[in-house]
Amino acid sequence: MKHLRSLREFIAVLESLGDLQPIGAEVDWHLEMGAVIRRSYDLRAPAPLFTSIKGVATGYRVLGAPGGLSNLPGLTFCRIATALGLPPSASGREIVEALARYRSIDLVPPRIVTREAAPCKENVLTGSEADLLRLPVPLLHQGDGGRYLQTWGMNVVRTPDGTWTNASINRMMLVDSRRLACLLPPVQHIGMIKAQWERRREPMPVAVALGVEPGLPYVGGMPVAAGVSELDLLGGYFGEPLETVPCETVPLEVPATAEIVIEGHISHTETALEGPMCEYPGYLTGDAVPRPVLNVTAVTHRNDPILPVVTAGPPVEENHTAWGIPHAAECLHLLQAAELPVTLCWMVPESAGHWLAVGVKPDWHQRLGTSARELCDTIADLVFGNKPGMAIPKILVIEDDVDLTDVGQLVYAFASRAHPGTGAFPYPDRLASYLPVFMDSQERTTCSTTKVVHNCLLADRYPPGARPVVADFRHGWPLDIQNRVLENWHAYGYRSPTVNRRQL
Numbered sequence: 001m002k003h004l005r006s007l008r009e010f011i012a013v014l015e016s017l018g019d020l021q022p023i024g025a026e027v028d029w030h031l032e033m034g035a036v037i038r039r040s041y042d043l044r045a046p047a048p049l050f051t052s053i054k055g056v057a058t059g060y061r062v063l064g065a066p067g068g069l070s071n072l073p074g075l076t077f078c079r080i081a082t083a084l085g086l087p088p089s090a091s092g093r094e095i096v097e098a099l100a101r102y103r104s105i106d107l108v109p110p111r112i113v114t115r116e117a118a119p120c121k122e123n124v125l126t127g128s129e130a131d132l133l134r135l136p137v138p139l140l141h142q143g144d145g146g147r148y149l150q151t152w153g154m155n156v157v158r159t160p161d162g163t164w165t166n167a168s169i170n171r172m173m174l175v176d177s178r179r180l181a182c183l184l185p186p187v188q189h190i191g192m193i194k195a196q197w198e199r200r201r202e203p204m205p206v207a208v209a210l211g212v213e214p215g216l217p218y219v220g221g222m223p224v225a226a227g228v229s230e231l232d233l234l235g236g237y238f239g240e241p242l243e244t245v246p247c248e249t250v251p252l253e254v255p256a257t258a259e260i261v262i263e264g265h266i267s268h269t270e271t272a273l274e275g276p277m278c279e280y281p282g283y284l285t286g287d288a289v290p291r292p293v294l295n296v297t298a299v300t301h302r303n304d305p306i307l308p309v310v311t312a313g314p315p316v317e318e319n320h321t322a323w324g325i326p327h328a329a330e331c332l333h334l335l336q337a338a339e340l341p342v343t344l345c346w347m348v349p350e351s352a353g354h355w356l357a358v359g360v361k362p363d364w365h366q367r368l369g370t371s372a373r374e375l376c377d378t379i380a381d382l383v384f385g386n387k388p389g390m391a392i393p394k395i396l397v398i399e400d401d402v403d404l405t406d407v408g409q410l411v412y413a414f415a416s417r418a419h420p421g422t423g424a425f426p427y428p429d430r431l432a433s434y435l436p437v438f439m440d441s442q443e444r445t446t447c448s449t450t451k452v453v454h455n456c457l458l459a460d461r462y463p464p465g466a467r468p469v470v471a472d473f474r475h476g477w478p479l480d481i482q483n484r485v486l487e488n489w490h491a492y493g494y495r496s497p498t499v500n501r502r503q504l
């Protein structure tokens, strides 16, 4: 497993794969940069690296779409795979399985290095020098309430008793040169830790590490248990400690190779309007809301720092990959730990985090002896009732004879197998994200909604041995005919491919 320890090593890998687009032409942080990143998601084009940003000093750079999908043949998930130490050709299934597997591995806490050994200390700015307006902070979408500095970094916080360090992605908006407004939902760990500081009537020390080593945002978006540090988790995943370095003005450590670190305190009294920002469901909606203010005490950065930027919106962007894939992995871990015959969980990227597909072994009915309803209820209780499924509104339970990670096959299975009248099982009043646009205003206030499992299982609806078999190339023709067609493919006049994708 190749552990890339800095954003720059990651960028070099993307460049060698042909999945990086350096952009030397001057680009405006005011909407233009966000639009380029959006268009790159739409085309699955190489990740843009902006090297000349209007109104910003020479040297400052921005990497867009750090965890988007690629249109390079066979390398769809290469940004995610290489960030997680896997070969660039790793499939969605292989990435989910790698993340689910390591959950039984020991945690490895970071190793603290000296300031001299930490690239993020190449420039240390305090007092009036710690000026956020020097950074290339983009106004991403038309209608956003402000410029977002934090869309792909780690917010590092620690409980007042020092026992739990948490690192997570939660958006932060520029208020002025020294202040950020922070979205800290009470159900998220950063919100829970903030509540502990509030009870002491103290501001919460925080370090926002931007442009960190590429694997970190994936554990930053991972629904791990309270009390567990995401930095220790990634150390466990790679089997070696991450390197961190003490901050200048707050009692915290940050990843040593971070491009930019913002240090400060999140106030327990001061608020500023934050948002709206186009979020992961992909709509321009919402209002500005007063949120806690982060007062900056220091900015440290590498020479010529690179700010990574996510332009959230319609699929497929990083919420759907870096949030979706680790959530699917945690759901897989949860369901397999409960000894259910589940083979894969997949947060369908094209669903913008709304559909979790759960694949079960086609012989589940013989194994368990239960009905589909009972199996779906068990899956719903486990997924919806635990942190990994808190924000997931819809589950599709499907026998794993189709490739769930192929959206075409998934839509086909859902459309053809779920019964129109009896195939949807509703689960009312479940804790939920308030962002999906299907929710009404009452549901938004209570953060709860009706969730659903779509039952696409067939095994208990047909006598043993009579279950419908997909009439694809592999199942619809005898082997000798299949082989003849494959061997003669070029003879028929076709150039490529020689093999049907489903045959592989």
Ligand SMILES: Cc1cc2nc3c(=O)[nH]c(=O)nc-3n(C[C@H](O)[C@H](O)[C@H](O)COP(=O)(O)O)c2cc1C
Residues within 6 Å of the ligand: 151, 152, 166, 167, 168, 169, 170, 171, 172, 183, 184, 185, 187, 188, 189, 190, 217, 220, 221, 222, 223, 224, 310, 318, 319, 322, 323
């Ligand atoms: C690109 C991206 C942006 C995100 N933005 C936010 C956000 O603004 N607010 C939030 O609460 N969670 C956001 N998340 C989701 C959290 O990172 C995720 O729920 C994570 O589990 C939270 O960490 P915690 O479990 O330590 O609370 C984002 C995730 C990704 C990948």
Ligand SMILES: [Mn+2]
Residues within 6 Å of the ligand: 166, 167, 168, 189, 224, 225, 226, 228, 230
């Ligand atoms: Mn956490």
